[in-house]
Amino acid sequence: MATVSGDYITRDEQWGAHNYHPLPVVISEAEGAWVTDVDGNRYLDFLSGYSALNFGHRHPDLIRAAHEQLDRLTLTSRAFHNDQFGLFCEELATLTGTEMVLTMNTGAEAVESAIKVARKWAYEVKGVEFDSAEIIVAAGNFHGRTTTIVSFSDDPVAHDNYGPFTPGFVTVPYGDADAVRAAIGPNTAAVLMEPIQGEAGVIVPPEGFWASVREACDENNVLMIADEIQSGLARTGELFALDHEGVRADLYTLGKALGGGIVPVSAVVGRRDVLGVLKPGQHGSTFGGYPVACAVGRAVVELLDKGDFQERSAELGAHLHQRLNDLTGLGIAAVRGRGLWAGVDIDPTNKTGREVSMALRDQGVLCKETHERTLRIAPPLVITREEIDHAIDALAAALKA
Ligand SMILES: *Cc1c(COP(=O)(O)O)cnc(C)c1O
Secondary structure: OOOHHHHHHHHHHHHOOOOOOOOOOOEEEEEEOEEEEOOOOEEEEOOHHHHOOOOOEOOHHHHHHHHHHHOOOOOOOOOOOOOOHHHHHHHHHHHHOOOEEEEEOOHHHHHHHHHHHHHHHHHHHHOOOOOOOEEEEEOOOOOOOOHHHHHOOOOHHHHOOOOOOOOOEEEEOOOOHHHHHHHOOOOEEEEEEOOOEOOOOOEOOOOOHHHHHHHHHHHHOOEEEEEOOOOOOOOOOOOOHHHHHOOOOOEEEEOHHHHOOOOOOEEEEEOHHHHOOOOOOOOOOOOOOOHHHHHHHHHHHHHHHHOHHHHHHHHHHHHHHHHHHOOEOOOEEEEEEOOOOEEEEEOOOOOOHHHHHHHHHHOOEEOEEEOOOEEEEOOOOOOOHHHHHHHHHHHHHHHHO
16 A cells, blocks of 8 residues: 555554454544544544444543543542542442442453452342352453453353453343343353444344343342443433333443543442442552543533433434345345344355455445444444435445446
């Protein structure tokens, strides 16, 4: 590639660890739903940093909050109080209808924290035999990349050669409430699942699944933990994907969009009697709940509290899904998802996901495959109806080309 981009890509490959396989586009500026590369080409963002950019790139309210905080105070450590932490926790708990907030940085840390809390709760409150707690997880799950979390991943790429693995996880098929019920035993601390599986290809479980899991958890004194790191915060047209089911979890893990695409912010939110098992010194993170994270997080909560993004996602999502469904049989085998979030299976006789992503890039639309033949579509929720049409026209052309 005789462009400026080529130089950057060569350098990335020489000096950066090769744990990703990015599309060959080097972004240097962005605003709203659009990004610009170092060669001056503009692209419509149809991925949103895997839902970390739900409010678009550089939303003015979020940028303002970050700037104001940078000019006042960045880090105190939790050795001292700061004037943003308590407000962030209060506002996030109020928004989510929960009682307590544990702040961390990355999604994986939130999931790790939820696992630790569930185990501690099992021993100290439920009375599970020491070192025997079990957590039920789903096949096809994605919860992050730490050694404990990849211990219960069944994706060989994420899992293989990272052992010895952390025990204490029981895997059942996703969306099978009877299997969840059958897997619950005296040592079960929790059920941990994504309300909609993102990385697996935006898999929506059958209707009634979550209500049945809730019932099984209630009957057996088992915690229900919803990993809403990708599905939550307006992505599906509600604050939580679980809200579509009218079901409440005991703990929610949040991340990605919680940091507004500016700083890594994650949290576990939920019941006071569960998060309350943590006492001083028993868990923590140097940056977890630091002032910049809290200031940006508060601005995110304020945007979500208005409900506009949830509404946009529901309305425009219906349009997106209709346009995608119109392409079934024309290069698309299946479409799944909810709101402005879709898993699109490409017809096996057509291109691979990577090839379609490349063809889309050439047409000025950025998205990315997950697994071999599935595209994950998750535009920023600031996208317009016309921009969606533009991207779907490009997709139709990419599938035909
Ligand atoms: C992205 C993601 C995570 C991990 O978040 P990181 O910030 O990458 O550690 C966990 N769970 C789900 C459902 C995710 O989509």
